[in-house]
Amino acid sequence: MGDKAHIHPGAAGRAVAADHPASVRNVVLVGHSGSGKTTLVEALALTAGAVNRAGRVEDGGTVSDYDEIEHRQHRSVQLSLVPVAWDGIKINLLDTPGYADFVGELRAGLRAADAALFVVSAADGVDGSTRMVWDECAAVGMPRAIVVTHLEAARADFEEMTRICAEAFGAEDPDAVLPLYLPLRGPQAPDGHAPVTGLIGLLTQKLFDYSTGERKESEPGEDRMPLIEEARNRLIEGIISESEDETLMDRYLDGEQIDLKTLVQDLERAVARGAFFPVLAAAPAAEGARQGLGTVELLELITGGFPTPLEREAPRVTTPDGEERELRPCDPEEALVAEVVKTSSDPYVGRLSLIRVFSGTLRADQTVHVSGHGLADRGHEDHDVDERIGALSMPFGKQQHPVPHVVAGDLACVAKLSRAETGDTLSAKDHPLLMAPWEMPDPLLPLAIQAHSKPDEDKLSQGLARLVAEDPTMRLEQNQDTRQVVLWCLGEAHADVALERLRTRYGVQVDVVPHKVSLRETFAGRSAGRGRHVKQSGGHGQFAICEIEVEPLPGGSGIEFVDKVVGGAVPRQFIPSVEKGVRAQAARGVAAGYPLVDVRVTLLDGKAHSVDSSDAAFQTAGALALREAAADAKIHLLEPVAEVGVLVGDEYVGAVMSDLSGRRGRVQGTEQVAGGRTLVRAEVPEIEIGRYSVDLRSLSHGTARFSRHYARHEPMPPQIAERVRAEARDAS
Known part of the structure; x- marks a missing residue:
């Protein structure tokens, strides 16, 4: 970060394991889709010597060769690791998807990293979802820096973008978000645009020219000094205000010239502890060039200003019986604690697990204990098994470079871990430990699927199990009420990728069908029914008659069966048979084929035959009696209602409440939340919020979140109920 001119390239395409946590930096790149994260990673790899000038590694592949789906969709859909070496430091660059549907991959990157680079496009600005991630990083004290890209775009203005970043990210202290360098523009082109050809270091007051494709240092002319004086003074004041030396500000205000070494050291300390957030500019290398603009400065910031894994608190771990265990921060000699931060499938090596070693x-070839958190509601079984580690490797594009070991603080890939899933903890076999899980977003977009053909049906179960094992943000539901297989996803793009992976990776073709909610039926009032099942057609006959009364009960009561038979009209041994028949018919429904609930069925009378009555006959009679009672009664269709909480920016509260009302929602109240946001609580029929995750994202420009929990079933409006009944009749 001290504006060095010398480059320390690594061996092209060779990723090595670190020997000590102090020589590792784990950095996650965050930004909206299209901000230039992957391009920046490739530019940093080129400058560090990890790829050649054509951006290719030794086997001819590129550093960004990760997933065929990404190439087809022209966007990142998964977390990827690119390790590079700079100045004796190994930098693990974690490139995350920018699209909101893949926030699970982003959270995995945040879990594995110790610092974050927020990549902001000068052409697009800062979106709401990026602000939200910034707030998440702030909540845990993660060090951050900002990189402005796309400075070549028309009307791109670095100074204006810096102001926008300070406004968006510097809510508590705008002077903590300041540039370290100013872009230097070359001669104006015929179209009026002046390209950025270099940078001016504000602390060193050196000029770094990238116009030839390699960074060259020089002294700026006197005509440039007024350009940097104001920005430099503000930067120095910002650094000094965050200095741990409380005398420094007084000395500076008294006119003392603070030496460069002290400023750089204070800057690095402030960045490392998450108190100062430098803004830099970067651009990819031109064709044939060795270095992209700003990449050297960025690598120096990462190695000098970002913290080592030693500076991260040790994870909170517990023993199998729940007892907390204290660990020294990132000690290679401590008990093993590692975590699977990502699971993927490779066509050649099978399941591939990306591991962060915390201790x-x-x-x-080591045997480890695999412990899982038990996300049973998402189709992930709890794990508590021993498993042998196979080969360890460092990824680079499509390559995997074998390594003998991975020390605390570093990341690596493990092949063919058959039981471990994303989020699971790996620990010593004789000292099993479990890390607290990280927060996963709740998938709220249902995708109902069915096998396309019989061969697909045979492979569907295994394919879904492997798909869900890779992605803990996906939930698999086997709905017994609707008899549907439902994949709960984070959005439409997430659903598209799931279907594509089922087809291409696991060879399973599925059809998407309309998602059904679990409707119920109930009686609106009292009714009576008589079930007569009499057959005397030669041989052993069937004879059973029963009379019942049905009355509605409060919601949540289920089915209550009462015996009020007197005088033995129905023999005692057949009363359970009547109840069984009633309950079986209730499960099948009495109007539109949905389960009957919240009624009391009272058996009043009946008749039996000494020879021809049987268990089966009275079951049939009980079912017939319930159907007859329903034929003479008004039947309500009950729909599930969800308690919905929408966390939204204050500027969108009115639009959200209006939208909820249009979905037959009842707003229960609002609650102010820190950061200019409001929590809107409402009760909404589930049939109205099947696509709410997609619609809310559009309504709030990606800034709102919502949660939903089942509240109860309640009667559906008559006009909607009639439509549902008509659809059921058409389908039968």
Whole structure:
């Protein structure tokens, strides 16, 4: 970060394991889709010497060769790791998707990293979802820096973009978001645009020219000094205000010239502890060039200003019986604690697990204990097994470079872990431990699917199990009421990728069908029914008659069966048979084929035959009696109602409440939340919010979140109920 001119390239395409946590930096790149994260990673890899000038590694692939789906969709859909070396430091660059549907991959990157680079496009600005991630990082004290890209765009203005970033990210202290360098523009082109050809270091007051494709240092002319004086003074004041030396500000205000070494050291400390957030500019290298603009400065910031894994608190771990265990921060000699932050499938090596080692040292061919958190509601079984580690490797594009071990603080890939899933903890076999899980977004977009053909049906179960094992943000539901297989996803793009992976990776073709909610039926008032099942057609006959009364009960009561038979009209041994027949018919429904609930069925009378009456006959009679009672009664269709909480920016509260009302929602109240947001609570029929995750994102420009929980079933409006009944008749 001290504006060095010398480059320390690594061996092209060779990723090596670190020997000590102090020589590792784990950095996650965050930004909206199209901000230039992947391009920036490739530019940093080129400058660090990890790829050649054509951006290719040794086997001819590129650093961004990760997933065929990404190439087809022209966007990142998963977390990817690109390790590079700079100045004796190994930098693990974690490139995350920018699209909101893949926020699970983003959270995995945040979990594995110790610092974050927020990539902001000068052409697009800062979106609401990026602000939300910034707030999440602030809540845990993660160090951050900002990189402005796309400075070549028309009307791109670095100074204006810096002001926008300070406004968006510097709510508590705008002077903590300041540039370290100012872009230097070259001669104006015929179209009026002046390209950025270099940078001016505000602290060193050096000029770094990238116009030839390699960084060259020089002294700026006197004509440029007024350009940087104001920005430099503000930067120095911002650094000094965050200095741990409380005398520094007084000395500076008294006119003392603070030496460059002190400023750089204070800057690095402030960045490392998350108190100062420098803004830099970067651009990819031109064709044939060795370095992209700003990449050297960025690599120096990462190695000098971002914290080592040693500066991260040790994870909170517990023993299998729930007892908390204290660990020294990132000690290679401590007990092994590692976590699976990502699971993927490779066509050649099978399941591939990306591991972050938080404590101890992970070695190839070691037997470890796998502990899981038990996300049973999402189709993830709890894990508590021993498993042998196979080969360890460092990824680079499509390559995997074998390594013998991975020390605390580093990341690596493990092949063929058959039981471990994303979020699981790996620990020593004789000292099993479990890390607290990280927060996962709740998938709220249902995707009902069915196998396309019989061969697909045979493979569907295994394919879905492997798909869900890779992605903990996806939930698999086997709905017994609707008899549907439902994949709950984060959005339409997430659903599209799931279907594509089922087809291409696991060879399963599925059809998407309309999602059904679990409707119920109930009686609107009292009714009576008589079930007569009499057959005397030769041989052993069937004879059973029963009379029942049905009355509605409060919601949540289920089915209540009461015996009020007197005088033995129905023999005692057949009363359970009547009840069984009634309950079986209730499960099948009495009007539109949905389960009957919240009624009391009273058996009043009946008749039996000494020879021809049987268990089966009275079951049939009980079912017939319930159907007859329903034929003479008004039947309500009950729909599930959800308690919905929408966390939204104050500027969108009116639109959200209006939209909820249009969905037959009843707003229960609002609650102010820090950061200019409001929590809107409402009760909304579930049939109205099947696509709410998609619609809310559009309504709030990606800034709102919502949760939903089942509240109860309640009667559906008559006009909607009639439409549902008509659809049921058409389908039968």
